[in-house]
Amino acid sequence: MIFIEILKISLAYLIPTLVGLVFISVLEKGKAGLKGVEKLALSFALGSGFVSSYMFYLGVLGIRFNFWTASAIVWPFLICGIFILGKRGPKSLICFSRPLIFSGKTKWKMLLTVLLFALLLWKTSFISFEILACPTYFDDSVANHNYKAKVFYHNQSLVLDKDHPDFLGGYMPWKAPGTSLFKTWVAIWVGTWKEYAVNLNSLFVFLALGLISYYSLARILPPLASLAFTYMILSIPLLTFHAAFAYVDIVAGWYFFSGIVYLIRWIREKDRTAFFLSALLFGVGLSTKNEMIALFVGGALPVLILYQLITRAKFREMLQTTACYLGLVIIFNVPWFVIKGVYNLALGIPEEYRQLEFHPEGFNILASYLFDSGNYNILWPVFFCTLIFSSLLVAKTELKYLLISLAGALAVTLSLFIFTSFFEYLRSGMTINRALLTILPVIVFYIAAFYGKLTEEKELHINEEQ
Amino acid sequence: MKANNNPIDHGLPADELSCVSLLSKLVTYVVPRGLIPIFIIFSLFGRAPLEAAPAVAWNFDLPGERSGWEAKGVEASKVREGVYRILGKEEFQLILPPGLDISPEKDTYFKIRLRTFSPRYLRIYWQPAGSRARLPFVTIQPYMDQNFHTYWVDLSKSPAWHGKINRVGLIFGGIPGMVEIDSLEIGPFSVKEYLASQWREFWLPRTLNIATINSLNSPRLFGKPFISWLNKVAVIVLVLGAFFYFKTKGTRRIKITLMTGLALLIIWLLYDIRETYSQFKMVDEIYRSYVKPPPENKTFPALGAFHRFIELCREKIPPEAQYHFYSDPYWPYDCRIKYFLYPRRINSDTLSNIIAGKKIPYYVVYHQPGIRFDTTSRQIRYHSPEGDFEISKPGRIIVSFGENSFIFLEEQ
Numbered sequence: 083m084i085f086i087e088i089l090k091i092s093l094a095y096l097i098p099t100l101v102g103l104v105f106i107s108v109l110e111k112g113k114a115g116l117k118g119v120e121k122l123a124l125s126f127a128l129g130s131g132f133v134s135s136y137m138f139y140l141g142v143l144g145i146r147f148n149f150w151t152a153s154a155i156v157w158p159f160l161i162c163g164i165f166i167l168g169k170r171g172p173k174s175l176i177c178f179s180r181p182l183i184f185s186g187k188t189k190w191k192m193l194l195t196v197l198l199f200a201l202l203l204w205k206t207s208f209i210s211f212e213i214l215a216c217p218t219y220f221d222d223s224v225a226n227h228n229y230k231a232k233v234f235y236h237n238q239s240l241v242l243d244k245d246h247p248d249f250l251g252g253y254m255p256w257k258a259p260g261t262s263l264f265k266t267w268v269a270i271w272v273g274t275w276k277e278y279a280v281n282l283n284s285l286f287v288f289l290a291l292g293l294i295s296y297y298s299l300a301r302i303l304p305p306l307a308s309l310a311f312t313y314m315i316l317s318i319p320l321l322t323f324h325a326a327f328a329y330v331d332i333v334a335g336w337y338f339f340s341g342i343v344y345l346i347r348w349i350r351e352k353d354r355t356a357f358f359l360s361a362l363l364f365g366v367g368l369s370t371k372n373e374m375i376a377l378f379v380g381g382a383l384p385v386l387i388l389y390q391l392i393t394r395a396k397f398r399e400m401l402q403t404t405a406c407y408l409g410l411v412i413i414f415n416v417p418w419f420v421i422k423g424v425y426n427l428a429l430g431i432p433e434e435y436r437q438l439e440f441h442p443e444g445f446n447i448l449a450s451y452l453f454d455s456g457n458y459n460i461l462w463p464v465f466f467c468t469l470i471f472s473s474l475l476v477a478k479t480e481l482k483y484l485l486i487s488l489a490g491a492l493a494v495t496l497s498l499f500i501f502t503s504f505f506e507y508l509r510s511g512m513t514i515n516r517a518l519l520t521i522l523p524v525i526v527f528y529i530a531a532f533y534g535k536l537t538e539e540k541e542l543h544i545n546e547e548q
Numbered sequence: 549m550k551a552n553n554n555p556i557d558h559g560l561p562a563d564e565l566s567c568v569s570l571l572s573k574l575v576t577y578v579v580p581r582g583l584i585p586i587f588i589i590f591s592l593f594g595r596a597p598l599e600a601a602p603a604v605a606w607n608f609d610l611p612g613e614r615s616g617w618e619a620k621g622v623e624a625s626k627v628r629e630g631v632y633r634i635l636g637k638e639e640f641q642l643i644l645p646p647g648l649d650i651s652p653e654k655d656t657y658f659k660i661r662l663r664t665f666s667p668r669y670l671r672i673y674w675q676p677a678g679s680r681a682r683l684p685f686v687t688i689q690p691y692m693d694q695n696f697h698t699y700w701v702d703l704s705k706s707p708a709w710h711g712k713i714n715r716v717g718l719i720f721g722g723i724p725g726m727v728e729i730d731s732l733e734i735g736p737f738s739v740k741e742y743l744a745s746q747w748r749e750f751w752l753p754r755t756l757n758i759a760t761i762n763s764l765n766s767p768r769l770f771g772k773p774f775i776s777w778l779n780k781v782a783v784i785v786l787v788l789g790a791f792f793y794f795k796t797k798g799t800r801r802i803k804i805t806l807m808t809g810l811a812l813l814i815i816w817l818l819y820d821i822r823e824t825y826s827q828f829k830m831v832d833e834i835y836r837s838y839v840k841p842p843p844e845n846k847t848f849p850a851l852g853a854f855h856r857f858i859e860l861c862r863e864k865i866p867p868e869a870q871y872h873f874y875s876d877p878y879w880p881y882d883c884r885i886k887y888f889l890y891p892r893r894i895n896s897d898t899l900s901n902i903i904a905g906k907k908i909p910y911y912v913v914y915h916q917p918g919i920r921f922d923t924t925s926r927q928i929r930y931h932s933p934e935g936d937f938e939i940s941k942p943g944r945i946i947v948s949f950g951e952n953s954f955i956f957l958e959e960q
Contacts, residue, residue: 201820208827215839217848217855218887220761225883229890236891247893247901310813317820319764322827327761454773456754456766456826459819460782464812467786515763536793536805 091279094271095286097156102129104163107175110355118178120297123290127340131366134263135414141240142417152270183305191306198313205322209288212326213281220327227330229253231265232275244425256427260369261330281328288325291336292316298343302534311530315523320457320515330371331516337367338377339523342487345382349389350480361410368415380490385483441505457515465525472532479535484528491521602735603655604648608632616645632729636720643717650713650734656704659733663696666725677712684708693765694755696730698745746770753829756849758880767822778815785811857914857949858888864947864955865892870902871910874919881914911940911956921945928956
């Protein structure tokens with residue numbers, strides 16, 4: 083029985099990964115630009131997002147969720163995967179290479195590598211223990227994301243009757259249902275509602291975040307430095323804690339980070355696959371949290387437009403590129419936006435928080451969280467110093483795009499707490515750290531990119547094995 | 549990737565006296581040979597004998613030790629297992645016995661080990677011999693993380709701390725709730741004892757509670773969050789790194805960057821290793837309270853036996869049923885019972901997902917002493933300051949769970 087349950091859970095997570103894998107392979111058109119493990123992590127990101135969107139479409143169309151309707155999305159991808167396998171061989175689907183992280187190192191570097199791996203292994207074990215052994219614990223999971231998933235699973239649909247207590251998940255129906263729908267998908271595959279099975283999502287998100295960050299950093303840094311910065315991302319105390327207790331902020335942070343990282347890769351390497359990946363990651367990411375819309379508008383869109391302005395792209399070309407990117411981002415979410423429009427659900431923050439008011443006292447409270455709490459390790463002072471020191475370099479390098487992205491994301495996040503009555507959540511400390519959590523991996527990436535510049539990174543290491 | 553082509557894979561700089569070597573010394577010499585011994589010394593202090601005896605001290609280990617204490621505004625108090633527990637109103641006072649005969653020149657430190665269960669502040673005041681005037685307050689803001697903390701207050705900083713001190717009083721203000729005092733002393737400063745208590749403070753476990761997801765506290769060292777010390781060190785390292793970076797040219801700059809990066813990584817590791825300990829303690833706590841015990845003894849941090857009650861509800865209430873829910877307080881139980889018992893539907897003062905028009909025959913009462921079963925009328929009665937009234941039709945308790953928790957089913 084246990085074996086069958088493990089098999090079902092494995093399939094629940096592997097099948098979306100397979101869907102993503104086939105999709106990315108089609109996108110790559112035979113060019114193997116992505117490393118095997120990186121591609122796997124990306125496949126999970128895209129695949130789980132596709133599956134969530136697909137479940138939403140089923141719900142909107144009034145088709146009941148069951149094993150057969152849910153698994154219908156798999157078949158086209160499976161056939162396509164078999165076709166790719168037959169035509170281009172298995173390597174075009176996925177190709178693993180031996181990582182060089184342990185090879186050719188001095189004794190102290192080897193020791194450092196082992197220490198970092200040991201700490202990462204502990205964090206993975208800690209997260210696994212909390213997920214496998216504990217019932218869902220904290221409020222937002224219990225009252226919102228997991229509750230909605232359970233409601234969707236029980237009703238086998240979205241419930242679009244506004245007067246029904248289970249309407250759109252039954253709790254705050256204006257909140258994005260992406261993560262909940264993926265949990266519903268997992269429950270459908272498992273055949274019953276299992277706390278640990280649906281919460282395992284955040285363990286895989288944690289691991290995928292690490293893999294995407296390592297392989298992205300490895301393009302601008304040597305293996306040990308890439309590992310060190312990846313370790314820094316994964317060991318941000320609040321991030322590890324959120325992964326252990328299945329909170330949705332880490333999922334939003336994962337999509338925001340991946341979206342920005344591949345956008346920057348497109349800018350650096352002119353790689354069209356990275357361009358599409360970035361747009362698609364934001365596309366599926368928008369359905370994880372309402373705040374993702376603001377983060378996308380503040381953190382990604384200005385980068386896309388500014389890059390084209392700086393490189394003096396032709397107007398028509400610029401229009402095409404921007405429209406293509408925006409189209410890919412929005413297309414997945416059209417039904418969700420339509421539903422919001424039809425049922426008059428808030429697109430962003432609720433109306434009571436939209437009144438402008440200035441709270442300068444918020445900066446002091448914010449400082450106490452950034453510098454005196456145990457949420458971020460030493461990240462914030464290092465980031466602020468990096469900002470000052472990198473000011474000479476920013477304009478001349480691609481760092482400016484990362485900085486614009488960060489400035490935009492921080493502006494939309496912090497302005498809510500400083501310039502609206504949402505300030506009460508800063509004063510009580512209820513959501514400020516969770517809101518900032520979404521941006522933290524990009525902050526580490528910025529520090530890493532600056533470090534890469536200072537250590538005289540002369541060329542990209544894109545063609546070399548990691 | 550050919551890692552050797554990159555600066556980070558080069559060896560350390562030659563051992564010459566330069567900016568680079570200074571930084572490399574900082575990283576390779578000061579950190580392992582400086583910080584590690586400091587930690588060892590700290591841990592030894594934790595085991596060292598105490599230096600000087602305090603002028604007055606209470607440990608609450610012996611019966612009658614509290615004699616002579618005066619209390620105002622206290623609702624209930626008792627001494628149990630060496631801890632003085634006080635349930636107080638918004639403000640309550642504890643006045644130490646008269647005739648303390650404290651010498652302010654020698655006995656300069658007030659030391660208290662306590663924990664509070666509601667947001668509180670503590671004000672200390674004193675009276676010199678022959679005076680009835682209260683002298684200026686010294687205020688402490690206790691941390692509210694369910695751990696005992698030791699607070700050291702240097703009373704000699706106050707100009708009024710002179711002459712013979714006859715009485716000392718403590719005023720606890722803030723939100724009503726329990727305060728527990730483990731020990732209290734006034735005496736001379738002891739370096740050994742101070743370091744030992746700081747070492748203990750540093751290793752206090754993080755308490756898992758319902759609000760932990762919003763913010764993680766840092767362990768404390770010398771009265772400040774440990775992370776605030778590390779943040780300062782990180783800034784110093786960065787400023788030094790920048791200074792040396794701009795002083796040199798060429799490949800040395802790369803080496804300085806590497807050294808600075810390595811130093812920051814070591815600082816990061818220091819905090820992360822402490823954080824790893826917190827995570828380990830959390831796993832240990834959950835394992836001991838929830839995983840290991842048999843089903844009838846399982847508890848969960850901050851929720852107690854709530855999950856056992858949930859299991860009971862699942863067993864007794866059919867999945868399609870609707871129920872009224874009462875608990876005191878509602879949060880954190882209301883949203884949890886709603887989630888864990890779904891598709892059973894809840895109706896409470898704070899939450900509802902009931903299907904209108906459908907009967908709600910079940911009454912789920914959890915830790916709510918105001919709601920009781922009346923054996924005469926066989927109804928559920930609500931006891932409130934406004935009076936008692938029935939809130940159900942006749943029925944029966946189908947299962948009890950401890951003193952104030954049960955499931956009641958109305959007769960059809």
